Amino acid sequence: MASNPHKRDYSITGPENQRAQERGLATAEWYTSPIPRQRLKELMKRKDGPAIRDTFIWFGSLALVGLIAYQTWGTWWAVPAFLVYGILYATPGDSRWHECGHGTAFKTPWMNEVIYQIASFMVLRSATPWRWSHARHHTDTIIVGRDPEIITERPPVWKILLMQIFHLYGGPVELKRVILHVFGRLDKQEREYIPASEYGKTFWEARVYAFVILGVIAACIYTGSILPAMFIFLPSFYGGAVVILFGITQHLGLHEDVLDHRLNTRTVYMNPIFRFLYWNMNYHTEHHMFPMVPYHALPQLHQEMKHDCPAASPSLWAALKEVVAALIKQKDNPAYVIERPLPDTARPYVYGIRQDGDEAAVTNGTAS
Amino acid sequence: MSIAQWVEACAAEEIEVEDVIRFDYGDRTFAIYRTENSKYYASDGYCTHEPVHLADGLVMGDVIECPKHNGRFDIPTGAAKRRPVCIALKTYPVKIEEGKVLIQID
Numbered sequence: 001m002a003s004n005p006h007k008r009d010y011s012i013t014g015p016e017n018q019r020a021q022e023r024g025l026a027t028a029e030w031y032t033s034p035i036p037r038q039r040l041k042e043l044m045k046r047k048d049g050p051a052i053r054d055t056f057i058w059f060g061s062l063a064l065v066g067l068i069a070y071q072t073w074g075t076w077w078a079v080p081a082f083l084v085y086g087i088l089y090a091t092p093g094d095s096r097w098h099e100c101g102h103g104t105a106f107k108t109p110w111m112n113e114v115i116y117q118i119a120s121f122m123v124l125r126s127a128t129p130w131r132w133s134h135a136r137h138h139t140d141t142i143i144v145g146r147d148p149e150i151i152t153e154r155p156p157v158w159k160i161l162l163m164q165i166f167h168l169y170g171g172p173v174e175l176k177r178v179i180l181h182v183f184g185r186l187d188k189q190e191r192e193y194i195p196a197s198e199y200g201k202t203f204w205e206a207r208v209y210a211f212v213i214l215g216v217i218a219a220c221i222y223t224g225s226i227l228p229a230m231f232i233f234l235p236s237f238y239g240g241a242v243v244i245l246f247g248i249t250q251h252l253g254l255h256e257d258v259l260d261h262r263l264n265t266r267t268v269y270m271n272p273i274f275r276f277l278y279w280n281m282n283y284h285t286e287h288h289m290f291p292m293v294p295y296h297a298l299p300q301l302h303q304e305m306k307h308d309c310p311a312a313s314p315s316l317w318a319a320l321k322e323v324v325a326a327l328i329k330q331k332d333n334p335a336y337v338i339e340r341p342l343p344d345t346a347r348p349y350v351y352g353i354r355q356d357g358d359e360a361a362v363t364n365g366t367a368s
Numbered sequence: 369m370s371i372a373q374w375v376e377a378c379a380a381e382e383i384e385v386e387d388v389i390r391f392d393y394g395d396r397t398f399a400i401y402r403t404e405n406s407k408y409y410a411s412d413g414y415c416t417h418e419p420v421h422l423a424d425g426l427v428m429g430d431v432i433e434c435p436k437h438n439g440r441f442d443i444p445t446g447a448a449k450r451r452p453v454c455i456a457l458k459t460y461p462v463k464i465e466e467g468k469v470l471i472q473i474d
Contacts, residue, residue, distance in 0.1 A: 292426050292433060
């Protein structure tokens with residue numbers, strides 16, 4: 001069968017990596033919206049209070065719902081109870097992993113690190129490898145061949161997206177990597193972005209993960225029930241639906257291979273409950289442009305830069321509809337992207353590397 | 369062998385407490401810091417992880433955080449303090465004379 005001529009190689013060890021470097025898209029300078037330095041300094045200010053409060057609410061809610069789930073075990077009420085437990089386990093697990101990985105959630109460094117390690121296990125992402133994967137994602141956001149965190153390629157692979165509702169694609173990949181790490185090995189892709197100095201840490205973290213997982217399996221065998229795994233480890237899978245719903249709004253349907261986060265990243269307005277679960281990561285354009293601004297200041301940052309950005313999606317539902325419609329179009333036309341007009345107050349989009357006379361910047365809302 | 373020289377970077381008052389500014393000299397770029405206790409320091413202007421201007425970063429006490437990946441350096445020594453930063457920053461001697469910040473460049 002002939003291969004699809006439009007299909008690009010999204011692996012970061014393939015030819016697109018070299019191509020991105022030749023085009024000047026790797027480790028390039030990104031556009032930032034104009035915000036007065038003094039105001040940015042205020043927004044970047046770190047605090048422990050909000051994250052401590054939110055962490056108590058999170059773990060307190062998990063304990064309460066976990067108790068209800070435990071008491072309903074063996075009845076049909078356990079289904080909704082564990083569904084809520086799983087969502088409360090995996091969704092904030094994902095956003096706390098993210099924020100604490102940036103080291104911005106808490107002012108105190110060790111607090112970020114403790115929550116980062118716990119949340120990494122909860123969402124089954126090896127702490128050190130994913131720290132480096134995410135650093136690359138911020139360096140080369142949605143640059144094909146460079147960014148290891150592109151959720152799906154163009155045309156989209158629906159099977160992967162659907163499997164991810166229960167973390168059945170990323171989860172097994174990660175477990176395979178954990179096994180490799182336990183035995184002191186890395187896969188080829190990880191070698192692209194993890195420096196050798198971090199290998200030892202990676203291997204020891206994997207051994208701790210393996211110890212905990214084996215402990216949960218032993219508890220299941222001892223009690224003759226999967227109940228222990230329903231509280232630890234399995235929620236990483238059965239609680240993943242909201243993680244993927246939030247995650248696909250971040251970049252999908254937008255441009256690849258550009259150097260302006262307004263073109264490849266989406267900000268979505270969400271209700272307070274979703275914002276608590278997601279720790280304001282719905283302000284995603286703002287986060288990518290200024291990753292030093294902590295989650296609790298992102299709504300204020302949004303106010304400072306919205307005059308320079310396309311309109312935010314009005315709701316999660318609206319964003320999901322837009323994403324799914326774009327993915328359907330990309331099935332037949334992988335080049336399709338959503339074009340979002342900029343307000344009159346905005347600077348033009350920057351599509352590629354800046355050259356003399358800013359040739360790569362073109363007028364508002366027009367395609368490259 | 370290059371000879372070290374003192375170069376005027378800026379007025380001392382130009383840098384706020386707990387802040388950093390960029391200083392270009394020839395084809396080189398430096399970051400000049402004023403820390404929490406009003407001491408001045410200087411280092412190379414780019415993060416050692418990737419070429420991002422540290423002058424866009426955040427000074428917290430004696431630490432500078434890189435604006436792109438949140439890597440951190442100890443300002444007085446240049447030591448790497450937080451991943452993804454692994455390599456130390458090169459630092460330069462600084463003195464204040466007649467209200468001016470001078471840095472010694474080799």
